[in-house]
C-alpha cells in the first residue's frame with residue numbers, strides 16, 4: 016500500500032513576478048491561500064540569500080496566514096538558521112545555494128558538509144522543526160542524512176526532468192531506489208524540482224514518496240489555466256499515477 020502523496024506548492028515565482036515591478040502584486044500569500052483551496056497540502060517558499068523572490072516579510076505573513084504546513088527552503092547559514100528559529104515553520108528544507116545560479120542546480124552535499132550541517136540540523140530539530148535535506152538520490156547522501164538525524168530527505172528531480180529516453184529512465188530508477196533505501200531507514204522521502212504535468216507521473220508512482228514540491232511549472236501554467244486550475248490538474252495527475 017503506497018503512502019498518501021502530499022502536494023507542496025512552491026510560491027516563489029509569484030514573488031518573482033511581484034518583484035519585477037516592485038509593489039505588492041501579485042501577492043504570494045494570496046497565491047498560497049488559493050493553492051490550499053485548490054488542493055495543496057502545504058506551501059513551500061525558498062528564502063534565498065539574495066532575496067530575489069521570497070522576502071523576509073513574506074515568511075512572516077505566510078506563517079500568520081496559513082493553516083497548512085509551511086516548508087521553508089533555506090541555505091545552511093547562520094542568518095537562515097536564526098530566521099527559521101524565529102518563525103518556527105513546520106519544516107525547513109536545507110538546500111545548497113550559489114548566488115549566481117539561475118536555480119538550485121543540484122543536491123546538497125550532506126556527506127561532504129557533515130560537520131557544518133550537524134549543528135544547524137541539531138538546532139532546527141531541537142526547535143521542533145521538521146528538517147529535510149534537499150539531496151541527490153544517492154546512497155552516500157542518504158547515509159549522511161541518517162547520521163545527521165534528518166527525518167526527511169527531498170530528492171532533486173531536476174536531472175530527471177531535463178533528461179529523456181534511457182537517461183531519464185536511469186535517473187528515475189536512481190530516485191526509486193533511493194526512496195526505498197530512505198524509507199527502509201526510517202527517513203521520509205520527498206521529491207521536487209522541474210516537475211510538470213508531463214513528467215510528474217512516474218515520480219508520483221514511487222510508492223515510498225510522501226510529498227512532491229512543485230512551483231515554477233505551476234506558476235507558469237497558471238498564465239494559461241489559472242492557478243487553481245493548474246494545481247487541480249497536477250493533483251489529478253499525481254492521484255492517477257498513485
Ligand SMILES: CC(=O)[C@@H](O)[C@H](O)COP(=O)(O)O
Pocket residue numbers: 025027061063088110117118119149207208230231
Ligand atoms: C530548492 C528548489 O528546488 C526550489 O525551491 C527552487 O530553489 C525554487 O527557487 P529558484 O527557482 O530560485 O531556484
Ligand SMILES: NCC(=O)COP(=O)(O)O
Pocket residue numbers: 025059169206207208209210228229230231232
Ligand atoms: N524543492 C523543489 C521545489 O520546491 C519546487 O521546484 P520547482 O518546481 O520550482 O522547480
